[in-house]
Amino acid sequence: MSVEFDDVAETLSATASGDAELAFEGALRPSTLSEFVGQQKVRGQLELLLRAAALQERTPDHILLAGPPGLGKTTLAMIVAQESERPLRMSSGPAIQHAGDLAALLSSLVPGEVLFIDEIHRMARSAEEMLYLAMEDFRIDIMVGKGAGATSVPLELAPFTLVGATTRAGLLPNPLRDRFGFTAHLEFYADNELEQVLARAAGLLDLDIDRAALAEIAGRCRGTPRIANRLLRRVRDYALVHNSRADLTAVSAALELYDVDPLGLDRLDRAVMEILLKRFGGGPVGLNTLAVSVGEEAETIESVVEPFLVRIGLIMRTPRGRMATNEAYAHFGIQHPHAPQQGNDL
């Protein structure tokens, strides 16, 4: 099922403004592996896994998708179901707080169903243990009764494919990680791939935008398709309101209005960098101290903020903590206190 422009326009116009961002995101989701831009290696690996399962007429192996937010994990889970022509059930780790929640979910799956669990690292520990057996033998043990009289009753499950998504693969216990037949590590997208994501989205939205404008947005979206599409929406708003073309001038004006940094840094990225540079003299500083100083969870800093800042070379992780690089001083226009020793990357 490919998304036609009419569908997109209808979805967007029929949606109340509060849901508009979500509708926008859903409408632009690629629905096949061939429409999915970038992540070439992962696409090839998934394609092989799905085709082999189809040839053997069995459920595809369990798949773990790991990587920062907005890189396409949910989209890939939907594509797995679509390409293998199987129904999809969606859940998330925070919704599974007891083994009973998982038992109810697993026992209601139809044969061959794809079960997507987003943020799988946030599932309750008791549920994780139940999931090991379910993934391996398509069976769970239900405890009946309490105390000394409790007995466990086995329950056969329909075969299913689990697709787990996580921003923190390192937090998953080994027994769970080992039960996935394939782990895909999604990487930040290169600028030319983001241009393709944007060109596709602009086409679906019937937005007339030139190459230079697309390139500018691509360079300022944190290597992330979700952010690319969101910025495109702001540029479209700008062109609409100013009755102008969506060209480089409109992109620069819209991104400046929304405070999008030339490197694509957002408010939290900048807060982390400024605190690291100004309060901690460029570091080294521990993750928890940094997180407390910006009023955020350490998990958010580690899984959302830091991967991008490391990737673009503004911070480095050293055994003594996080340190700002020379590039960070240059980008924020701050005088470097000493000539630091670089190349200590972990």
Ligand SMILES: Nc1ncnc2c1ncn2[C@@H]1O[C@H](COP(=O)(O)OP(=O)(O)OP(=O)(O)O)[C@@H](O)[C@H]1O
């Ligand atoms: N490779 C891609 N090609 C085209 N569009 C993409 C691609 N990856 C992601 N997108 C777009 O980015 C948006 C976000 O993707 P998605 O929801 O799959 O990310 P996610 O990794 O699941 O994020 P989160 O971890 O926050 O749930 C989607 O609307 C989709 O349209």
